[in-house]
Amino acid sequence: MKIAVDAMGGDYGPRVTVEGALSAARDFGLEVILVGAQDLLRQEVRRMGRPEAGVTIVDAPEAIGMSEGLLAFRRKKRSSIRIGAQLVKEGRADALVSTGNTAAVVTISQKTLGALRGVDRPALALLVPTQKGLTLLIDVGANANCRPHHLEQFAVMGRIFMENVLGLPQPRIGLMSIGEEKGKGNELTKATFERLEAAPLNFIGNVEGKDIYSGKADVIVSDGFTGNIALKVSEGVVENMLIMARGEITRNLLAKVGFFLMRRHLRRLFRRLDYAQYGGAHLLGVNGVCIIGHGRSNPTAVRNAVRLAREYVRTGVTEKIKKELGRLGGVTEGAKA
Amino acid sequence: MKIAVDAMGGDYGPRVTVEGALSAARDFGLEVILVGAQDLLRQEVRRMGRPEAGVTIVDAPEAIGMSEGLLAFRRKKRSSIRIGAQLVKEGRADALVSTGNTAAVVTISQKTLGALRGVDRPALALLVPTQKGLTLLIDVGANANCRPHHLEQFAVMGRIFMENVLGLPQPRIGLMSIGEEKGKGNELTKATFERLEAAPLNFIGNVEGKDIYSGKADVIVSDGFTGNIALKVSEGVVENMLIMARGEITRNLLAKVGFFLMRRHLRRLFRRLDYAQYGGAHLLGVNGVCIIGHGRSNPTAVRNAVRLAREYVRTGVTEKIKKELGRLGGVTEGAKA
Numbered sequence: 318m319k320i321a322v323d324a325m326g327g328d329y330g331p332r333v334t335v336e337g338a339l340s341a342a343r344d345f346g347l348e349v350i351l352v353g354a355q356d357l358l359r360q361e362v363r364r365m366g367r368p369e370a371g372v373t374i375v376d377a378p379e380a381i382g383m384s385e386g387l388l389a390f391r392r393k394k395r396s397s398i399r400i401g402a403q404l405v406k407e408g409r410a411d412a413l414v415s416t417g418n419t420a421a422v423v424t425i426s427q428k429t430l431g432a433l434r435g436v437d438r439p440a441l442a443l444l445v446p447t448q449k450g451l452t453l454l455i456d457v458g459a460n461a462n463c464r465p466h467h468l469e470q471f472a473v474m475g476r477i478f479m480e481n482v483l484g485l486p487q488p489r490i491g492l493m494s495i496g497e498e499k500g501k502g503n504e505l506t507k508a509t510f511e512r513l514e515a516a517p518l519n520f521i522g523n524v525e526g527k528d529i530y531s532g533k534a535d536v537i538v539s540d541g542f543t544g545n546i547a548l549k550v551s552e553g554v555v556e557n558m559l560i561m562a563r564g565e566i567t568r569n570l571l572a573k574v575g576f577f578l579m580r581r582h583l584r585r586l587f588r589r590l591d592y593a594q595y596g597g598a599h600l601l602g603v604n605g606v607c608i609i610g611h612g613r614s615n616p617t618a619v620r621n622a623v624r625l626a627r628e629y630v631r632t633g634v635t636e637k638i639k640k641e642l643g644r645l646g647g648v649t650e651g652a653k654a
Numbered sequence: 655m656k657i658a659v660d661a662m663g664g665d666y667g668p669r670v671t672v673e674g675a676l677s678a679a680r681d682f683g684l685e686v687i688l689v690g691a692q693d694l695l696r697q698e699v700r701r702m703g704r705p706e707a708g709v710t711i712v713d714a715p716e717a718i719g720m721s722e723g724l725l726a727f728r729r730k731k732r733s734s735i736r737i738g739a740q741l742v743k744e745g746r747a748d749a750l751v752s753t754g755n756t757a758a759v760v761t762i763s764q765k766t767l768g769a770l771r772g773v774d775r776p777a778l779a780l781l782v783p784t785q786k787g788l789t790l791l792i793d794v795g796a797n798a799n800c801r802p803h804h805l806e807q808f809a810v811m812g813r814i815f816m817e818n819v820l821g822l823p824q825p826r827i828g829l830m831s832i833g834e835e836k837g838k839g840n841e842l843t844k845a846t847f848e849r850l851e852a853a854p855l856n857f858i859g860n861v862e863g864k865d866i867y868s869g870k871a872d873v874i875v876s877d878g879f880t881g882n883i884a885l886k887v888s889e890g891v892v893e894n895m896l897i898m899a900r901g902e903i904t905r906n907l908l909a910k911v912g913f914f915l916m917r918r919h920l921r922r923l924f925r926r927l928d929y930a931q932y933g934g935a936h937l938l939g940v941n942g943v944c945i946i947g948h949g950r951s952n953p954t955a956v957r958n959a960v961r962l963a964r965e966y967v968r969t970g971v972t973e974k975i976k977k978e979l980g981r982l983g984g985v986t987e988g989a990k991a
Binding site: 530 | 784799838840865882887888890893895
């Protein structure tokens, strides 16, 4: 299996992505294709002191910055993201992994790989750990403005993903809203509620922000703006609690001792909750596997994102979604309604 | 000072609201007016074994359930929320405190008390503790669907609140969005960004979900759907961390000892983060003080909500907002644009 890694992406640059990609190649017995400025990448690979077995470099002289917009995505024809996506398109790689500019990866992958039939808007799906297992949040940031049929498509893709990748039959689909009753929410969620009720889905109704981590639903559907806010708020709360906990604790000797005894367990807990660690989001609905990791990914997170890509390639999730969506004429028609 | 307490509100019913209200009356030297089914309330007051000094009961034979909608708000003319709001309207109470159905309190208070001149939509404002102090989130749930000029009005009310209640000159106003750059966000935030840039505000641009608790902005503006999601997600993360922490910790003896030594400090930390504890949200923009507490409020939280009402009455925040909004013809005009 060959995984293309956008080596220019991420807040920390090639040094971190190369280190993560190389350790994935070594640990998971797969080939990584580092995509980026080739001289720089050669140098980084050498610096790591690793033999180059299992590692190829494909030159992409341009890089898209974390805050660049649509114009740059179009203008930079030889960006690492675009060339990475082309490798997947041409079958030279099985998946693309990027920790770069999310909007750029979404837009360029969609354009290069194409959307699956029946999908108007590919969406970012993220598995988060809950009290009971894993819940898929979709969309966590690909589509800031959505209409009800987009959310219905997200729900269908989420269902197929959970059934086929996690082997979970009839996953419970929740709609992220404010208040559990049918009438609660904004215009978008109210109209979406009607559609999800009528769709062949195990729709359990609205779920609230507090339910994300309780495991109440297996798939939680939202527009990409709301989903991204939910994700970033979670991140902020965890970080803030760590900082505030440190403040509380260092004031008192016994508490310090307590912290010392607990630290390994706390660290494990925070790792479970730190989504930079557990890989990345999957761009569902494009014709290929594309994983987008957190911009702040460290080498371990990059390595985990590559592992996630491997899992998705193995399970053949893209083919499964393609097949199921083909079978469900209804979604395509719904999309046109 | 007299504070009307909707004694029928909240998930736990009159027993809890009465207990909280009585302890506020005792501790803060104010009068509470318990509004609700009078026989029931008399019984609860007796059960508490407290003298009735500082406590009045006003009969309201109807109660609005936590999941009832608009129809019930209109039909129930003698609900505890409506009668409580009327007490404020008629000057017989200085403020209303309710832990009941948020939509009902917002709708009925707005109708009964009226909105201030220049305010199209009163909004729920909540002070949350951050690493650096307090940040005001506005709106956290009064308006699920907003237009840009509503968000501009929220920003102006937030500024006046922070300047006058917290004595913070030129508070930094942030717009909740996804991504910090101007172009990032959904249609609503992009249009709002333009308005906030042009307004006489210390606008610092977009802030992300992760910035809520960092203290990056003093006021964070959002529509009520997004704000409520952000709040409920925070709540869910804190709860979930507690549950997951317990799981991690009880597996290991040393960790258990550590937890024992730290528990007082952890408890204090979680209390700081538990917004059920620190009072409630303020309905800014109505002609009177109205505090909406969390449905799950325990007696301490009800007591804190009454204390918050007292603070807001003392600072004369309603009059100050009224005066400033009167001075700012621009907001009213903006609202008509």
